[in-house]
Amino acid sequence: MNKRKIAVIGGGAAGMLAAGYAAYLGADVTLFERNTLLGKKLGITGKGRCNVTNNCTPEEFIKNVTANGKFLYSAINRFTPEDTMEFFESLGVPLKTERGNRVYPESDHAVDIVLALKNYCLKNGVHILTERVTDFIKKADEEGALDGVVTEKRKHTGFDAVILCTGGLSYPVTGSTGDGYRLAESVGHTIKTPTPSLVGLTSDDEICSATMGLSLKNIAIAVTDTKKKNKVIYKDFGEMLFCHFGISGPVILSASAHLRPMEKDRYTVAIDLKPALDAQTLDRRLLSDFDKFKNRNFANAFDELLPSKLREPFIKLCGIAPDKKINAITAEERKRIGTLLKNLPVTVTGFRPITEAIVTSGGISIKEIEPHTMGSKLCPNLYFAGEVMDLDAYTGGFNLQIAFATAHAAAEAAVWQ
Ligand SMILES: Cc1cc2nc3c(=O)[nH]c(=O)nc-3n(C[C@H](O)[C@H](O)[C@H](O)COP(=O)(O)OP(=O)(O)OC[C@H]3O[C@@H](n4cnc5c(N)ncnc54)[C@H](O)[C@@H]3O)c2cc1C
Numbered sequence: 001m002n003k004r005k006i007a008v009i010g011g012g013a014a015g016m017l018a019a020g021y022a023a024y025l026g027a028d029v030t031l032f033e034r035n036t037l038l039g040k041k042l043g044i045t046g047k048g049r050c051n052v053t054n055n056c057t058p059e060e061f062i063k064n065v066t067a068n069g070k071f072l073y074s075a076i077n078r079f080t081p082e083d084t085m086e087f088f089e090s091l092g093v094p095l096k097t098e099r100g101n102r103v104y105p106e107s108d109h110a111v112d113i114v115l116a117l118k119n120y121c122l123k124n125g126v127h128i129l130t131e132r133v134t135d136f137i138k139k140a141d142e143e144g145a146l147d148g149v150v151t152e153k154r155k156h157t158g159f160d161a162v163i164l165c166t167g168g169l170s171y172p173v174t175g176s177t178g179d180g181y182r183l184a185e186s187v188g189h190t191i192k193t194p195t196p197s198l199v200g201l202t203s204d205d206e207i208c209s210a211t212m213g214l215s216l217k218n219i220a221i222a223v224t225d226t227k228k229k230n231k232v233i234y235k236d237f238g239e240m241l242f243c244h245f246g247i248s249g250p251v252i253l254s255a256s257a258h259l260r261p262m263e264k265d266r267y268t269v270a271i272d273l274k275p276a277l278d279a280q281t282l283d284r285r286l287l288s289d290f291d292k293f294k295n296r297n298f299a300n301a302f303d304e305l306l307p308s309k310l311r312e313p314f315i316k317l318c319g320i321a322p323d324k325k326i327n328a329i330t331a332e333e334r335k336r337i338g339t340l341l342k343n344l345p346v347t348v349t350g351f352r353p354i355t356e357a358i359v360t361s362g363g364i365s366i367k368e369i370e371p372h373t374m375g376s377k378l379c380p381n382l383y384f385a386g387e388v389m390d391l392d393a394y395t396g397g398f399n400l401q402i403a404f405a406t407a408h409a410a411a412e413a414a415v416w417q
Pocket of ligand 1: 009010014015032033034035040041042045046047052053131133134165166167174175176177178180385386387388398400401403
């Protein structure tokens with residue numbers, strides 16, 4: 001029996017797993033990658049350590065998928081986070097689980113994951129071509145089915161199935177520049193407008209530029225939405241960073257996934273600088289500090305309470321003269337200070353550009369994709385895997401798990417169809 005011929009477009013996380021697995025299942029697979037190296041983005045994931053998955057159940061995984069989690073139900077139950085861990089360990093990459101169930105290679109080197117996937121492809125006989133795909137070629141005799149692809153170098157025909165894994169629009173230097181959207185559109189697919197997710201937030205507030213570079217650990221944030229009567233729409237605890245453009249860092253990146261639609265000045269991030277102290281305990285702490293420093297100027301009131309870079313801008317926000325004596329601070333002023341310490345507001349003006357986002361929200365509409373097979377409902381032998389689809393999740397290894405689970409489902413369907 002002739003082997004099924006499969007073209008996989010994109011040699012990132014999804015493409016390498018799809019190609020290697022389809023070849024393992026017996027197909028004759030050609031993997032097209034536009035870069036000279038495979039897995040360029042994968043190599044910089046997790047700050048070079050690659051948070052390869054999240055050690056959680058499929059149910060917990062789906063709760064962490066921000067857009068269209070239910071679509072992944074079938075794929076994730078057939079290739080669970082546990083399967084991802086077993087897969088990489090079977091390829092000779094020992095893993096470890098850290099805080100928040102984040103899974104990393106024991107070596108802390110993302111390159112080990114890239115090499116494991118590349119070797120998996122080579123071991124199973126995948127032909128790797130470093131060519132950029134620019135178009136699809138349709139079969140003459142079947143309705144809408146694909147015969148092959150056009151690359152910048154030549155035409156490749158005679159394929160039984162094509163798996164499109166070209167990623168989203170974020171970090172385009174790694175190769176994900178939106179080619180997949182154009183290819184999918186050429187066969188009738190709808191693209192949900194790509195927007196940045198897991199990205200820094202811009203703000204014009206002086207506190208950001210004044211404290212640029214300051215990283216705050218163990219803070220809490222509550223994000224409110226003015227269009228929903230200032231309802232709190234997201235809460236988190238952890239680490240954040242003030243930058244020249246506004247705010248960033250882990251809790252801010254996670255919050256960004258909830259700020260949809262993004263509109264200037266619609267959302268406010270209230271930072272609780274002292275989450276371990278409730279309002280009353282904090283007031284007692286202020287009273288005690290103010291008593292200790294009663295003869296000092298207000299400018300020096302927070303020497304033991306706030307990081308040095310934050311003190312001056314914070315004092316400005318309090319609206320109290322820096323040269324006022326601490327023993328002259330009124331109860332009403334102290335209350336205002338307490339409120340600010342628990343709710344330091346940063347008004348959000350927008351997202352940083354998609355080129356800086358960890359993931360792209362939006363992409364090929366999942367309404368036109370069969371969730372069990374990742375097959376196109378519009379083009380008989382076209383399949384999708386990874387970030388090119390309208391799927392995205394929080395940080396924590398969930399986005400790579402989306403890539404692996406969808407690649408696994410697409411490979412099986414493309415081979416067994
Ligand atoms: C800085 C950063 C850190 C991240 N860290 C993590 C993390 O630790 N854990 C996590 O779960 N997620 C992380 N992510 C997200 C994760 O990397 C992506 O969700 C994941 O790589 C998506 O896989 P993919 O295969 O769909 O797309 P990609 O990895 O982007 O791969 C797409 C591939 O297709 C190729 N390609 C594109 N167009 C063409 C074409 N026309 N012809 C041929 N080839 C083409 C590209 O060159 C690229 O190699 C991170 C993202 C970034 C940017």
